Amino acid sequence: MGNEEAVLFSRVLTELTLSFHIIYATIGVGIPLMIMIAQWVGIKKQDEHYILLARRWTRGFVITVAVGVVTGTAIGLQLSLLWPNFMELAGNVIALPLFMETFAFFFEAIFLGIYIYTWDRFKNPKKHLLLLIPVAIGASFSAIFITVVNAFMNAPQGFDLVNGQLVNVNPILAMFNPAMPTKVAHVLATAYMTSAFVLASIGAFRLLKGSNHVYHKKALLLTMKMGLIFSIAAAVIGDFSGKYLAEYQPEKLAAAEWHFETEKGAPLILYGVLADGEVKYAIKIPSALSILAHSTPNAEVIGLDQFAKDETPPLYIHYLFDVMITIGVWMTLLSFVFLIGSWRKWKLISSNLFRWLIVLGGPLSIIGIEAGWWMAEVGRQPWILRGLMRTKEAATTSGQVDVMLLLFSGLYIVLAIGSVVVLTRMFRKNPVERELADRASEKEGATV
Amino acid sequence: MTLEVIGISVLWIFLFGYVIIASVDFGAGFFNAYSTLTGQQHILTKVIQRYLSPVWEVTNVFLVFFFVGIVGFFPKTAYYYGTVLLVPASLAIILLAIRGSYYAFATYGGLTNRKRYTFIYGISGLLIPASLSIVLTISEGSFVKVGSTGPTLNYWSLFKSPLTWSIVVLSLTAVLYISSVFLTWYAHQAKDDRATALLRKYALIWAGPTLITASGIIVELKAHNPEHYERLLDLWWLFGLSVILFMGTVYLIWRKQSYGVAFGLLVGQFFLAFFGYGISHYPYLLYPYLTIFDSFTNKSMATALIVVFIAGLGLLIPSLYLLVKLFLFNKEYVQGKRNNHA
Ligand code: HDD
Ligand code: HEM
Ligand code: HEM
Numbered sequence: 001m002g003n004e005e006a007v008l009f010s011r012v013l014t015e016l017t018l019s020f021h022i023i024y025a026t027i028g029v030g031i032p033l034m035i036m037i038a039q040w041v042g043i044k045k046q047d048e049h050y051i052l053l054a055r056r057w058t059r060g061f062v063i064t065v066a067v068g069v070v071t072g073t074a075i076g077l078q079l080s081l082l083w084p085n086f087m088e089l090a091g092n093v094i095a096l097p098l099f100m101e102t103f104a105f106f107f108e109a110i111f112l113g114i115y116i117y118t119w120d121r122f123k124n125p126k127k128h129l130l131l132l133i134p135v136a137i138g139a140s141f142s143a144i145f146i147t148v149v150n151a152f153m154n155a156p157q158g159f160d161l162v163n164g165q166l167v168n169v170n171p172i173l174a175m176f177n178p179a180m181p182t183k184v185a186h187v188l189a190t191a192y193m194t195s196a197f198v199l200a201s202i203g204a205f206r207l208l209k210g211s212n213h214v215y216h217k218k219a220l221l222l223t224m225k226m227g228l229i230f231s232i233a234a235a236v237i238g239d240f241s242g243k244y245l246a247e248y249q250p251e252k253l254a255a256a257e258w259h260f261e262t263e264k265g266a267p268l269i270l271y272g273v274l275a276d277g278e279v280k281y282a283i284k285i286p287s288a289l290s291i292l293a294h295s296t297p298n299a300e301v302i303g304l305d306q307f308a309k310d311e312t313p314p315l316y317i318h319y320l321f322d323v324m325i326t327i328g329v330w331m332t333l334l335s336f337v338f339l340i341g342s343w344r345k346w347k348l349i350s351s352n353l354f355r356w357l358i359v360l361g362g363p364l365s366i367i368g369i370e371a372g373w374w375m376a377e378v379g380r381q382p383w384i385l386r387g388l389m390r391t392k393e394a395a396t397t398s399g400q401v402d403v404m405l406l407l408f409s410g411l412y413i414v415l416a417i418g419s420v421v422v423l424t425r426m427f428r429k430n431p432v433e434r435e436l437a438d439r440a441s442e443k444e445g446a447t448v
Numbered sequence: 449m450t451l452e453v454i455g456i457s458v459l460w461i462f463l464f465g466y467v468i469i470a471s472v473d474f475g476a477g478f479f480n481a482y483s484t485l486t487g488q489q490h491i492l493t494k495v496i497q498r499y500l501s502p503v504w505e506v507t508n509v510f511l512v513f514f515f516v517g518i519v520g521f522f523p524k525t526a527y528y529y530g531t532v533l534l535v536p537a538s539l540a541i542i543l544l545a546i547r548g549s550y551y552a553f554a555t556y557g558g559l560t561n562r563k564r565y566t567f568i569y570g571i572s573g574l575l576i577p578a579s580l581s582i583v584l585t586i587s588e589g590s591f592v593k594v595g596s597t598g599p600t601l602n603y604w605s606l607f608k609s610p611l612t613w614s615i616v617v618l619s620l621t622a623v624l625y626i627s628s629v630f631l632t633w634y635a636h637q638a639k640d641d642r643a644t645a646l647l648r649k650y651a652l653i654w655a656g657p658t659l660i661t662a663s664g665i666i667v668e669l670k671a672h673n674p675e676h677y678e679r680l681l682d683l684w685w686l687f688g689l690s691v692i693l694f695m696g697t698v699y700l701i702w703r704k705q706s707y708g709v710a711f712g713l714l715v716g717q718f719f720l721a722f723f724g725y726g727i728s729h730y731p732y733l734l735y736p737y738l739t740i741f742d743s744f745t746n747k748s749m750a751t752a753l754i755v756v757f758i759a760g761l762g763l764l765i766p767s768l769y770l771l772v773k774l775f776l777f778n779k780e781y782v783q784g785k786r787n788n789h790a
Contacts, residue, residue, distance in 0.1 A: 003597075059556065066552030069505055070545035073512055077537055080519055084530035091523030092745050096752050099520045102513045103760035109505040110767045114774055116556075134767070171752040397598040398534040411542050415549055422553045 007392045009401035010082040013408060017075045018377075019370060020412045024068035024419075026369050029143045029188070030195025031061045032136035034226060039129050041222070049215045050222075051125075052435065057199065058116060060423055065112065067419050074408070082401065086384050086394035089166070093159050094152045096171040101145035108138025140188060147187045151179035154376075155248050156385050178248050182241040189237050190372065193230035194365040197331060199223045201362030204355045206432075215432050220358070221342060227361075228335035235328050239292065246293030249386065250302035252379035255313045256321040257289055258282075259303045266290045266301040271322055274315060313379045320375035327368035331361055451750045452731075452740045455521035458757060459514055460726050466510035467722065468626060468715060473507050474573035475627020477547075479650060481570020484563065488646065495635045495643045497555065503771070504551055508544070520753050524743035528734055532592055532601040533583065540579040547572040574620055581619035585612045588673045589735025599737075611668045618661040622718070625654040629697060629714050633707035634776075648701055655698045659691070662721065673735060679728035686724035693717035 035054045042050030080087045111134040122128050152158075158174030160167050200223035206216045245253035253259070258269050258279055266289040272282025287297035294301070304312055334357060341349035348354055384391040449457075476496045483492045519526045547569060554565055586592060591606045592599050606612055628650035635643035670677045680687075693713045700710035731739040744750065 062556045063552060065505070066549045066556075069508055070548045073508060074541045074545060076512055077515060077541055080515070080526040080530035081534045081537055082530075084527045087519055087526035087530060088523045091519045091526055092749060095516075095520030095523070095745065095749060096756065098516050099753055100756055100760070102509065102516050103756070103763065105509045105512060106506070106760075106764055107767060109509050110764075110771050113503060113506060114771055117775065166746065169746045169748050171749050396531055396534060398531055398600075400535050404534060404538045407538065407542055411545055415545065418549060418553055426556075 003395070003397060004392075006397060006399065006401050007395040009405050010395045011391065013401060013405045014075075014078065014082055016405070016412065017071065017078055017408065018373070020416075021068065021071040021075050022369060022373060023366055024064050024071060025143070026191045026194050026366070027064045027198060028061075028068040029139045029191040030193075031057060031064070031199070032132060032139050033192055034195055034199055034223065035061065036129070036132050036136050037226065038219075038222060039125075039132065043125050043129060047218075048436070048439065049218050052215070052432070052439070053219050053222075055119060056427070056432070056435075059426060062112075062116060063419055063423055063426070067415050069109075071412070071415070074411075081398075082396050083384065083394045084396055086389060089389060090149075090152070090385065092166050093156070093169055093171065093174045094149050097145040097148040097175055101142050104138045104141040104145060106138075108135050108142065111135045111138065143187055143191060144184050147184045148175050148177075148180055150376075151183045152177050153384065154183070154380055154386055155179040156388055161388070179244060182237060182244045186234065186237045186241050189230050189233040190365075190369060193227055193234050193331070194362075194369055196223045196226035196230060197335075197365040198362035200227055200335075201359045204358035207350075208352060208355050208359065211431075211433070213432060215436065224335045224338045224358070227331065228339060231328060231332040231335060235332060238325075238328065242292045243294070246301060249379075251304065251307045251311065252313060252317075252376075253293065254302060254304045254307075255315055255379060256317050256375060258315065258318050259289060259301060261305050262300065262303040264290070264300045265298050266293070266303075268292060269318075270325075272318075274318070311382065313381050317375045317379045320371040320378070323371040324368050324375060327364050327371070331365060331368075334358070334361060451747065451754070452521075452744050454754060455744070455750060456726075456730075456740050458754075459517045459521065460723070462510055462517065463514050464719060464722050466507070466514060467622075468718065469503070469507050469510065471577070471623040471626040472630045473504065473627075474577055475623045475625075476631060477573035478570045478624065479628065479631070479647070481566050483646070484566050491640075491642050491646055492631075495631065495638055495640055498638070503775070504548065506768075506771070508548060511544075517753075521745055521750065522733060522740065522743040523745055524738060525733055528592070528599050528738050528743075529583070529586075531599050532586065535601075535603075536579055536582045540576060543572050543576050543579065547576065574623070577619040577623050578616045581615050582606070582612065585609070585615050587729070587732070587734050588669070588676065589732075589737075590672070592734065592737070594737060609672070611665075611672045614661060614664045614668045618658075618665055621654055621657040621661050625651065625658040626714065626718070628654055629701065629707075629711050632701065633711045636707045644707075648704070651701050652698070655694075655701075659694060676728060676732075676735070679730075680724070683724045683728055686720050686727075690717045690720035690724065693720065 035057045038050045038057065039054035041047070042052075042054060111131055115128070115131045115135055118128060118131065120128075152174055155177045156174070157177050158170045158172070200220055203216045203220040203223060206213075207220070242253065245256075258272075258274065259266060265287045268285040268288030269279060270283040270285070272279050274280075289301055290297050290299040293299065338349050338354075338358070340346075380386055382390050382392070384394045480492055480496050550565060551569065554569075585606065586601065588611065591602050591609070593602065594600075628647050632644055632647040632651050635647055666677070666680060669680065694717045696713040697710045697717065700706050700713070731741060733740055733743060745753075
């Protein structure tokens with residue numbers, strides 16, 4: 001196998017592993033926070049329903065964490081296996097957050113083990129809730145640290161390159177690179193948003209399937225509230241991400257926006273298709289790109305004409321950008337209408353159609369995550385470390401990547417099927433109604 | 449102590465931690481499968497599940513810590529080992545992934561078809577240490593050649609080397625021995641006399657082979673890597689102490705006394721041998737290409753990593769203590785009187 005092929009297969013395998021891991025990882029970052037909120041509301045309101053909600057989410061969460069952990073272990077090793085040259089260079093500068101991440105994993109893993117095996121063990125339920133805080137902190141910090149590494153790939157700093165030698169390395173400066181604040185904040189906000197909508201879609205699905213239990217209604221209201229808050233946050237921070245790009249990675253923004261010529265008062269192009277260098281069927285909002293990039297309608301936005309052809313990212317990232325933004329705006333609207341509706345007691349929001357839209361919201365949010373990451377990562381190409389190292393220089397020279405790709409594809413299929421089967425069976429076998437009844441009789445048994 | 453030595457010592461300690469707790473886990477899976485085959489599963493399953501359930505994820509993090517840490521402290525290892533380990537490490541990841549996730553599916557998700565699952569779980573517990581132990585063999589040199597396109601691994605010479613197979617066999621016997629001694633103690637704490645008796649028998653069975661295979665490695669090394677062998681002999685007293693501790697464990701298990709102390713002696717035995725091996729390997733990470741000195745990261749990164757490590761330990765030690773206190777040393781939990789699973 002020539003090196004071209006090794007590069008190609010390494011890319012495909014990286015894309016596959018990350019795209020798979022990110023589903024479970026995103027859920028793993030957001031769900032502990034949701035569990036914490038539900039359990040806290042439950043304790044505060046003395047409402048058994050919220051407590052049970054927390055408990056059932058925890059059970060599902062354990063399964064997704066397991067897949068997150070094993071696929072995460074895979075990607076962690078694959079970074080060295082597939083991109084040895086990159087890791088050798090990056091290891092010198094950005095190893096610190098990766099190392100910190102393992103402590104976040106430790107922290108999360110230990111307390112998750114304790115949390116799931118101590119339900120009802122403490123007299124004071126608040127003590128049990130306290131055990132969840134390290135889980136949520138650990139999960140969010142894993143996301144923060146790994147995103148710091150990714151931010152560094154987009155805006156490397158904190159060292160000098162003299163004759164190919166790394167000197168004056170400053171690990172702290174490398175961590176606090178310009179891409180870091182917006183990236184970390186956007187990733188966290190979208191992870192919370194996605195988790196909330198995934199949980200909402202489960203609640204809506206149960207209601208559609210004939211259960212009319214108030215438990216599901218409480219679950220739906222709570223998760224839609226969270227979803228709205230975090231989708232607004234995602235959009236606001238996304239706007240800042242755009243401003244970051246305009247300043248530090250203008251080629252990515254220009255490619256995502258099909259902004260070919262540097263100009264003032266640049267229009268924002270939404271949707272459309274690119275045929276022979278012509279943009280067709282697009283919606284053009286005058287001056288909106290200038291506002292997105294620099295907050296003033298007249299500002300100049302750098303276009304693709306300023307970049308060498310072999311340093312321009314693929315133009316198809318525009319579609320990914322559209323997908324992400326559309327999903328963001330759509331989910332904000334949907335949850336907003338739902339909350340107004342439940343406040344004003346609209347019939348609309350308990351109609352089947354509306355509930356199906358909520359069910360759809362979970363998968364849509366995950367698609368949003370995938371589209372966003374693909375946009376960000378493909379938009380960095382041809383660089384693996386922007387401006388310093390090209391992706392094709394970073395890959396392994398090993399000849400067996402194609403076989404490994406096949407093996408890992410098989411693994412992910414097994415894991416995907418396994419986790420879906422187990423999750424559905426787990427909740428079907430033990431419906432809420434029965435569990436509530438069981439718990440009530442247990443309580444009586446205890447007081448008699 | 450130089451920064452290099454501090455770095456490698458930290459990593460080696462965590463690798464040792466992984467070896468011990470993962471061995472307990474791997475061996476437990478095997479014994480569980482074996483006893484299912486011989487129709488005795490009711491004796492062991494409960495004890496094993498109760499131990500494994502809260503800790504399996506923590507075990508995995510020890511491994512992650514090691515490979516993230518080694519790339520951090522010694523970035524050149526990413527280049528050498530990353531290139532040559534693609535196949536063996538990928539196989540190990542796949543096995544770990546299947547094992548870990550299906551463990552969670554079965555325990556928390558009530559996956560049915562337990563028999564087949566138990567069997568796969570048991571076998572994977574032996575294949576994983578075998579495939580991971582290959583890394584130690586490779587580190588002894590002569591299997592990797594560095595050419596113009598980078599390092600390559602000679603699979604065939606690796607496959608037919610007796611050193612490879614003696615390390616594989618050692619990893620298996622050690623896994624079974626470590627885990628049976630630990631579980632004997634655990635079952636005894638759980639007041640499960642039948643399980644204790646069975647596991648005690650396994651411990652006595654696997655003690656001999658562990659010692660024999662470990663000595664076998666030393667003989668193999670003499671032919672394969674004389675330089676390492678010489679340095680190993682210089683440390684004879686460490687290995688001698690290790691053998692004394694080994695005899696202590698076997699004696700206590702045989703006399704059915706103080707299983708906890710027996711396990712403590714076992715940890716000491718492996719600690720001395722593991723460090724004896726590690727120290728004699730010094731300064732090489734990969735004979736003869738890579739030493740801890742020429743692969744080391746820059747000074748500011750090393751300092752930052754060590755500072756983070758110390759701060760991290762401050763978080764980690766109390767948390768691990770809490771975990772152990774709640775599950776390992778909690779009589780009610782160990783004896784199965786509590787079940788507070790979510
Ligand atoms: C449900 C997911 C989701 C939603 C609804 C949005 N995003 Fe997003 N976006 C992500 C999920 C995401 C992500 C997966 O989290 C990315 C990929 C890499 C990153 O840093 O975050 C991302 C990256 C990303 C980037 C590139 C950052 C970079 O490459 O450094 C920009 C400019 C935006 N987003 C902007 C927006 C805007 C203006 C949105 C308005 C609604 C929006 N995103 C909604
Ligand atoms: C810190 C986090 C991350 C690191 C260190 C990282 C590493 C890499 C590497 C080494 C490449 C080059 C391979 C290639 O071009 O195909 C790459 C590209 C890519 N990564 Fe990331 N990645 C990170 C986060 C993510 C996440 C979370 C995703 C989510 C799905 C992702 C998706 C991709 C995709 C789709 C490519 C392919 C780009 C292309 O082929 O044009 N990355 N990333
Ligand atoms: C931004 C995208 C990512 C997010 C949000 C994320 C988050 C997570 C989460 C929540 C877990 C589960 C940890 C646990 O419960 O213990 C996890 C596991 C893991 N992730 Fe990712 N991850 C991302 C991308 C990556 C990348 C690019 C790497 C590679 C460096 C990686 C490496 C790992 C590893 C090694 C594990 C397993 C840890 C363990 O054994 O406990 N992740 N990740």
